[in-house]
Amino acid sequence: MLSYTVEVLQSLLTYYNQALWPGHLLAVALVLLALLLVAFPQRWGGRAIAVVLAAGWLWVGWVYYIERLGRIDFSAPLYGAAFLLQGLLLLWTGALRGALRWTVRLDLYGSVALLLLLIAVFLLPASVWFENAGWTQLRLVGLMPLPTVLFTIGMLLLTAGKTPLHLTVIPLLWALAAGATAWTLALTAETALAALCVLASVMLIWRGRVARPQAA
Numbered sequence: 001m002l003s004y005t006v007e008v009l010q011s012l013l014t015y016y017n018q019a020l021w022p023g024h025l026l027a028v029a030l031v032l033l034a035l036l037l038v039a040f041p042q043r044w045g046g047r048a049i050a051v052v053l054a055a056g057w058l059w060v061g062w063v064y065y066i067e068r069l070g071r072i073d074f075s076a077p078l079y080g081a082a083f084l085l086q087g088l089l090l091l092w093t094g095a096l097r098g099a100l101r102w103t104v105r106l107d108l109y110g111s112v113a114l115l116l117l118l119i120a121v122f123l124l125p126a127s128v129w130f131e132n133a134g135w136t137q138l139r140l141v142g143l144m145p146l147p148t149v150l151f152t153i154g155m156l157l158l159t160a161g162k163t164p165l166h167l168t169v170i171p172l173l174w175a176l177a178a179g180a181t182a183w184t185l186a187l188t189a190e191t192a193l194a195a196l197c198v199l200a201s202v203m204l205i206w207r208g209r210v211a212r213p214q215a216a
Contacts, residue, residue, distance in 0.1 A: 050094020116154030
């Protein structure tokens with residue numbers, strides 16, 4: 001049994017977005033920067049992308065899960081801790097060690113990555129207008145869990161060579177848990193997107209087992 005309903009969750013999201021404005025503009029700018037650095041690589045680009053991804057996970061873990069959702073859901077701090085850990089892992093692996101390099105891929109993984117990125121960056125935010133829900137129901141990368149996970153998995157599918165296994169576990173576990181929650185709340189679209197996250201995470205893990213490191 002969940003301790004909240006869809007209506008309560010929507011009300012929380014309304015107050016959350018109202019409190020954050022105009023921080024949404026910074027979140028969008030950082031996401032676009034990360035995408036530009038994939039399309040037009042720079043020597044420092046890999047570390048910068050890792051910082052952008054990490055910032056999103058750290059923000060969602062602390063501000064959304066622990067400070068906001070934690071008021072109505074006893075399990076939210078556990079989700080928050082997982083997001084904080086993922087953010088630290090991204091910082092350590094990508095920003096400090098410089099172990100992640102991004103590239104445009106024209107294979108199956110690249111196609112799935114493109115789908116995830118389109119959903120996370122464009123379709124999810126645009127859905128508020130399709131549903132006449134209003135801007136206070138916006139779900140943006142770096143501010144909300146689902147688009148952040150979709151975006152991160154999509155970006156990791158664009159890494160050159162193997163993606164470290166420790167960066168794939170938390171997104172996969174979150175997608176399984178979020179899918180179960182969305183199913184309980186009868187949120188069809190969210191359930192489908194969580195299932196897509198699971199599938200893409202499995203692809204990412206499989207690619208990590210079979211891929212050969214690419215030459216720099």
